[in-house]
Amino acid sequence: MFCEICGVKIIGQPSKIYVEGAELLVCRNCEQFGSKKWSRYPTATQIKVKLPKTKPKEDLFAQLDFGLIENYPDIIRRAREKKGWSQEDLARKINERLSVIKRVELGKMPPDTKLTKKLEKTLEIILTEKIPKEIIPKEPSKGELTIGDVIVVKKK
Ligand SMILES: [Zn+2]
Structure with missing residues (x-):
């Protein structure tokens, strides 16, 4: 069963949500894009949403509902400088080409899952966040994450 909006498993x-009268089976994160009740008229949130045309197949982050943080180039650069490493040093430590480090720090190339993990471990930083982060259950019911749980999870 895959989400009919984002393609996540x-x-x-x-x-089950309704978007402009159409019934969609979606993941928890995409619930917000429709209404739970059938309605012919789009709600305010539905108007803002652009449905992706292609399903992310290779995107591991999408499957995990984790995404790179927006300012990852800054986080990487600052963490590296804090350790007193040059870009060459970092490249050597994580066994990557210098050009890769350069492009990542310039924000021209988002690191893939493997590289992200290496950077996080080596620089002792967090480069990913759960997306979308504003989706926190308002009324926690049995078996669901409470706001407290979510905060604990994010701190790890
Ligand atoms: Zn979804």
Whole structure:
């Protein structure tokens, strides 16, 4: 079962939502893009949403609902400088080409999952966040994450 909006594999029960009268089975994160009740008229949130035309197949982050933080180039550069390493030093330590480090620090090339993990471990930083981060269940019910749980998870 895959989310009909973002293409993510749905673990557990999909959520049924209505977008402009059409029924969609979606993941928890995409619930916000429609309404739970059938309505002919789009809600305010539906108007803002652009549905992606292609499903992310290779994107591991999408499957995990984790994404790179926006300012990853700054985080990497600052962490590296704090350690007193040059870009060459970092490249050597994580066994990557200098050109890769340069492009990543300039924000021209988002690191893939493997590189992100290496950077996080070597520089002792966090480069990913759960997306979308504003989706926190308002009324935690049995078996769901509470706001407290979410904060604990994010701190790790
Ligand atoms: Zn989704």
